[in-house]
Amino acid sequence: MSPSGAERPPRRAPEVVAKAVSRVPDVRPLDRVTSIRTKLGVLVALTVTFASFVTWVGLRNELGPTRTLPLAIVLSLLLTQVLARGMTSPLREMTRAARAMADGDYSRRVRATSRDEVGQLAGAFNQMSADLEASDRVRRELVANVSHELRTPIAGLHAQLENMVDGVTAPSPAVLQTSLAQTERLSRLVTYLLDLSRLEAGAAELNLETVPVGDFLEEAAESVSLLEASKQLHYVVDVSPPDLALEADPARLHQVVTNLLHNAIRYSPPGGTVRIEAYGPPSGDHVLIDVADEGPGIAPEDRERIFNRFQRGSAPSGAAPSTGGTGIGLAIVRWAVELHGGTVEVVDDPGGARMRLALPRAHAASGHRAV
Structure with missing residues (x-):
């Protein structure tokens, strides 16, 4: 006992x-x-x-x-x-x-x-x-990044609407434009997440059409300039030859170019210039499209990594750290470009960062194509 x-x-x-x-x-x-x-x-x-x-x-x-x-x-x-x-x-x-x-x-x-x-x-x-540890880490980073990206525009939009409801701020065009910009930012993030789910599924569709490159890039630059007017950036579109065209899915190509433009806008200094250049060598079967900014540039060791999901480049020496960005946009750019059979890369530019797309002029089969 x-x-x-x-x-x-x-x-x-x-x-x-x-x-x-x-x-x-x-x-x-x-x-x-x-x-x-x-x-x-x-x-x-x-x-x-x-x-x-x-x-x-x-x-x-x-x-x-x-x-x-x-x-x-x-x-x-x-x-x-x-x-x-x-x-x-x-x-x-x-x-x-x-x-x-x-x-x-x-x-x-x-x-x-x-x-x-x-x-x-x-x-x-x-x-x-x-692999499971990496997937769990990616999942946690996704939740953290998306939560951060959602919180900022929602908080700003909530404050503006609350001020208008309480009569503190009049619903002027400038206030409504700011609210619209926050809404567009939310819409862009949701689009990123939907595209990310398609990327994970490994399937998508291309509706191929003949795209006049000059008019297309002008429209893309105009659409982002209306939404990102606070920095007062200048947009220069240069296409050679002027009648340059390629066969692509306009919706996917617009997504690629606008993602690159948003990335350029984020890192451009106020009043800077964003250049969109396109040219097709007469003897080549690809069209090259460059999006260049006057920001701090991209470090050589980051030029491949930034195209991976949830990866963002480190700030160059002497530059302010990056604010914003989910690390999804450039991964979607590479995915959409590869669907077209093209490539995307960072090329040297002493004046800032330059992204280059290489897209085939024509595909083996035109029209609707499942990939």
């Missing part, structure tokens, strides 16, 4: 076994063997050889069969336990890691040192864990 008067429960056998097993050293001398079947064969051969050796030593020292055989069996079982524990350790580690994943911890990894099927499974498990 315990001091409290209650009978102490007996120690359960599984707990004793588990503790005894946990004290067995985790050694893996068979890791170099490349097949689990070969390992089992080696294990059986070692166990039989060891038991025979112990039996021979016992009989040679005149211990007698009654002592030699039990000793050989016990020692063989211990050897089997040590070797088998090393063979199955990755499986136990995977079990613990899987339980941790169920609780949201994707940082666990398995010691994958063996070369057999269990080692290959452990390597695949580690890769899956890394």
Whole structure:
């Protein structure tokens, strides 16, 4: 009886076994063997050889069969336990890691040192864990970025509407224009998220038409200049030759150009110039479209990374840190450009940042095309 008067429960056998097993050293001398079947064969051969050796030593020292055989069996079982524990350790580690994943911890990894099927499974498990950890990190970044991007225009729009309702601010054209700009910003973010879902699904449609490049770029520049008038930027459209045309989906191409223009506007200094240039070499089968700004530029180490989802470039030395941006727009640009069979890249420009699109003049099949 315990001091409290209650009978102490007996120690359960599984707990004793588990503790005894946990004290067995985790050694893996068979890791170099490349097949689990070969390992089992080696294990059986070692166990039989060891038991025979112990039996021979016992009989040679005149211990007698009654002592030699039990000793050989016990020692063989211990050897089997040590070797088998090393063979199955990755499986136990995977079990613990899987339980941790169920609780949201994707940082666990398995010691994958063996070369057999269990080692290959452990390597695949580690890769899956890394992918899940990256996906979880992307999901968290998406929630944080979208929450930040939604909060800013919603707060501004709420304050403006509240002031107009309370009579503090008159509904003047300037106030309504500001409210419209905030609404457009919300609409643009929702469009980004819808396009991101299409990107994740890996499917989209192209409605191919012949697009006159000059008129198209003029319309795109005019549409963003009306919405982003606070910086008083100048837009220069230069197309050579003037009748340049290509075969593309106008809606997707407008999305690409406006995303690049919004990116240029974000980093342009007040009163700066945004240039949209298009040219088609006579002997080439691609049309090149450049969108250039007079901002701080893009660091060479960031020029590939910024086209990945939820990635934004670091501020160059001496430049103010970036404010705004979800890290989605340029990923959607690359996706839409690749749907057309083209490429997008950052090219050197001493005056700022320059994005270059290379789009095919014509496609093998015109009209509606499923990709």
